Amino acid sequence: MEMAGVMESAKELDRLRKEQEDVFAEINKLHKRFSQCNPEQIEKLGEPWLKLRAFYVQAKELAENEVTISSSLISQLDSLMHSGLSSAQRKKIEVEQKKKRMKADSDPRLSSAASVRSLLEQANNLINEQVAARVTADDAEKDEWFIVKVTRFDRETKEFEVLDEEPGDEEESGQRKYKLPMSRIIPFPKCGDPTTAPDFPPGAQVLAVYPGTTALYKATVVNSHRKKKNEDYLLEFDDDEEEGSPGLPRRQIPFYKVVPLPEGHRQ
Structure with a gap:
C-alpha cells in the first residue's frame, strides 16, 4: 500500500x-x-x-x-x-x-x-515594473547600474528580460535589451507606498539615481532618518562636484530611487 x-x-x-x-x-x-x-x-x-x-x-x-x-x-x-x-x-x-x-x-x-x-x-510582481539593474558583465572592471523595465521572465533560464528605455548614443541607437538573473536586479521601493523604503542610518552606503539621469551611483546617507516616510533622502554622491561648492554637494533624492548598496560593488 x-x-x-x-x-x-x-x-x-x-x-x-x-x-x-x-x-x-x-x-x-x-x-x-x-x-x-x-x-x-x-x-x-x-x-x-x-x-x-x-x-x-x-x-x-x-x-x-x-x-x-x-x-x-x-x-x-x-x-x-x-x-x-x-x-x-x-x-x-x-x-x-x-x-x-x-x-x-x-x-x-x-x-x-x-x-x-x-x-x-517575484517575477509576477516585477513584470512591467522599473528596477535597478547591473547591466555590466561579472568580469567588468566596474559595475554600472541603470533604471530598466522588466518585460518578461524566462522560466527555463530563470532570467529576466529587461529594457533600457533611454535611447542609446550614436553608436547604440534605440532602446537596449538585456537578459539578467535575479542577482543583478534590485526592486525599487514602491512610489505609492513609502513604508517599503528603508530608513538608512547616517553614513550608510547606498545606490541612488543621480538627478537628471537614469543611472545609479554610489552615495552616502547624510541625514539620520526622514521625519516622514515619504520624504526624500539627503545624499552625497561619490566624486560628485558642483561649481562653487567646497565639498561634495548634498542632493535630495526621492525615496523610491534609492536602494541598498550591493555587497562587493565595484566602482
Whole structure:
C-alpha cells in the first residue's frame, strides 16, 4: 500500500509539472504579444492583461501544490526506507538528512520547489515594473547600474528580460535589451507606498539615481532618518562636484530611487 501511495504521488507530481509547462507557454505567448505592441496599444489591451494575471495566479497555485506533493512524497519514501531498518540505521539516515538540509539552506545554488515558487512570485510582481539593474558583465572592471523595465521572465533560464528605455548614443541607437538573473536586479521601493523604503542610518552606503539621469551611483546617507516616510533622502554622491561648492554637494533624492548598496560593488 505504501508503494502504491508513492507511485500515485509521483504521477501527480509529473502531472503538475506538465501543467506548469503549459501555463508558462501561454504566459510567454502573451509576453511576446505585448512586446510587439507600442505603449499606446498596450494600454488599450484589457482582456489580455486579465488573462496574463490569471495565468500567473494559476502558476503560483501549481507551484504551491508541487511543494505539497513533493513534501508528501519525501515523507512516504522516508517511511518506506525506515520500515526495514534498525534504530541505529534510522538515526544515521536522519543525521545525514539534517546535514543535507543545512547545506541546502546555506547554499543559494541549490534550488528547490520552494525557491522556484518564490522566484515566480517575484517575477509576477516585477513584470512591467522599473528596477535597478547591473547591466555590466561579472568580469567588468566596474559595475554600472541603470533604471530598466522588466518585460518578461524566462522560466527555463530563470532570467529576466529587461529594457533600457533611454535611447542609446550614436553608436547604440534605440532602446537596449538585456537578459539578467535575479542577482543583478534590485526592486525599487514602491512610489505609492513609502513604508517599503528603508530608513538608512547616517553614513550608510547606498545606490541612488543621480538627478537628471537614469543611472545609479554610489552615495552616502547624510541625514539620520526622514521625519516622514515619504520624504526624500539627503545624499552625497561619490566624486560628485558642483561649481562653487567646497565639498561634495548634498542632493535630495526621492525615496523610491534609492536602494541598498550591493555587497562587493565595484566602482
